[in-house]
Amino acid sequence: MSRTIAAVSTPPGIGGIAVVRLSGPDAIPIASRHVSLPADGRSHSLSPFRIGHTLLDEVVVTLFPAPHSYTGLDTVEFSCHGSLYVQQALLQALLDSGASLAEPGEFTRQAFLNGRLNLSQAEAVADLIDSTNAASHRLAISQLRGGYAHLLAQLRQQLVDLTALLELELDFSDEDVEFADRRQLRSLVAELQHNITRLVDSFSLGNAIKRGIPVAIVGKPNVGKSSLLNALLDDDRAIVSPIPGTTRDTIEETLTLDGLSFRFIDTAGLRRTDDPIETIGRDRAIQSIRRATVILFVRDATEPFSPAFLDEVHQLLDGIPQQDKITFIVHNKADLTPPPYPSGIALSARTGQGLDQLKQHLVQAVRQRMDHTEGVMLTNLRHLEALRQVQQALNHVEQGLADNLPADLVAIDLRDALHHLGTITGQVTSDEVLGTIFSRFCIGK
Ligand SMILES: Nc1nc2c(ncn2[C@@H]2O[C@H](COP(=O)(O)OP(=O)(O)O)[C@@H](O)[C@H]2O)c(=O)[nH]1
Ligand SMILES: [Mg+2]
Known part of the structure; x- marks a missing residue:
């Protein structure tokens, strides 16, 4: 009651x-x-x-x-x-x-x-209250309206059908018949995996949009990274000086462009040094690159452009999944050098020329990524974890089918997958999970 x-x-x-x-x-x-x-x-x-x-x-x-x-x-x-x-x-x-x-x-x-909202919609209410810009607001509204609920319902139906096929086989196990065509089962599982992977892959962008898209500003000392941050913010946020190694820590500031929230992160220069503090700064810069959605590689346009620069860029990106990153090369100090510039974005943090172009490119690149996801975007960490569990259970199913395991064993993994899928919308839930979710809300909501 x-x-x-x-x-x-x-x-x-x-x-x-x-x-x-x-x-x-x-x-x-x-x-x-x-x-x-x-x-x-x-x-x-x-x-x-x-x-x-x-x-x-x-x-x-x-x-x-x-x-x-x-x-x-x-x-x-x-x-x-x-x-x-x-x-x-x-x-x-x-x-x-x-x-x-x-x-x-x-x-x-x-x-x-009382069944007025499913769990994912309830979470969307909290996201809606937290939304601070047009893009995060749109994601929350779409989740409130059901979001990928239709997709989840579809996945669930496929899983239920698969389980039913296998369990039918169990009922007749004495008679040694195989109702479920194993090859057909395996291709069904593969299709399920494909759809789940698409959702899982959309998380990094979805989450970035919800929390502010991290943009790492990286490059050698003195190329004008801190000046660029200040110019973008129209504020003297970071210390600028001709002395290389001025910025030792990372500085982060948020700017909303065309409804998207970007978190610009100014980093220490990427040079090897004996200064222990600068070395920590460099490590942090590399961390920022790993976490960033967008990377701005800044160089000094007055210096000759060498392939070594690109090598360095590739080296930094080594081992980082590329499809997740949006990268731009920024030729700074364009006020000191006449065109033409190599490909990339030429600008001057000092005069402001080219800044609008950079902002436009940023917005465009993110919007393009958003279009790719066809409106289905995962933004919730709890959902991500649940889907990963589903993936894992399905891996076991695939393995079981490949090894010709008895139907009852495979069915256990299938039910496991169903269970984890059900936690997203709350078909399956526990008081503990509900407690965590609703404690995020304000009183009165
Ligand atoms: N002429 C000119 N100088 C710049 C520009 N951007 C930065 N600088 C100068 O370059 C030096 C290093 O700038 P800073 O932003 O501290 O570089 P960082 O080490 O990459 O953060 C400073 O003396 C800045 O005034 C620019 O667009 N044009
Ligand atoms: Mg700096």
Whole structure:
């Protein structure tokens, strides 16, 4: 039995209006002790809010009878004046009348438990609240609308069919018949693996878009990396000097371009040195390259362009999966040298020429990657982990089929795959998982 919960849903502080939400089986009787609920088929009423005989405020009462509410249970919302005192007194009155204080995310948890949202959609609600730019907002909305739920449902159906085929064979195992054509099974599993891999591969970009796309600015000392960061931010964020080795640590700043959030990371120069601090800086620079989605290789355009530079670039990228990276060569200090420039982007961190071009290239490159994923993008680490488990279980299935293992053994791995797939939307779940997910929410949501 669900409890009846209440919380202030608007942010803490003083505002024009505050919203207090009440949801659960006793919402209507509790609310009725303080206000007149909307009647005659209306959903709103303007009503005095009374505590005993004392008038606290004039509030707008909105009634959402079950099951047509966010939580699926009877829900009443009170829009009161946004005084801290009024909000707190109103909430306290509801608690005194029998409601319990809602835990973080408990309204959304009720919605999940009542089948109003699946787990992946509930997580999307938290992402939506956290979204800070157009791109992360779009990802959250798409997940809220079901996102790749249709894809997951499809995968699930395929898995269920496979399991059914195998289990049919089990029922007749005495008669030594093979209903399931093993070759057909193997190609079905391979197709499943392919679809899951596509989802798994979309995570690095999806996650970058959600958290800000990391752009590492790398190159030799003194080529103008810190100047470029400052120019992009239009701010004197990093120290610029003609002394090589000025930047020893990585500096990170966020900039939103055309709805995409980029995290620019200025790094120490990539030169070998005996200075222990500079060496740490260099190692950090290499770490940033590994983690970055975009890498800007900056060089000094006044120096002769040599193939050695490209060699160095390739060396740095050695062992890093290339399909994940977007790389640009930036010829800086273009104000000091006349064109033509080698291919790449010529700009001047000092005069600002070419900066807009760089920004356009960045946005375009990311948008192109997004188009490739055909709108299906994984952004949630929990989902990624679940899909990896599915992959692993399917590897076992493939192996089992290849080794001609008995159907019952293969079926165990198939059910394992189904189990992990089910954790994403919450068909299979545990209190512990729910606890972790909903604790990310704010109180009142
Ligand atoms: N003329 C000119 N000088 C620049 C430009 N960018 C950087 N510099 C100068 O180059 C030197 C090194 O710059 P800095 O940003 O500290 O390089 P970093 O070591 O790569 O971070 C400084 O004296 C800057 O003023 C540019 O676009 N044009
Ligand atoms: Mg620097």
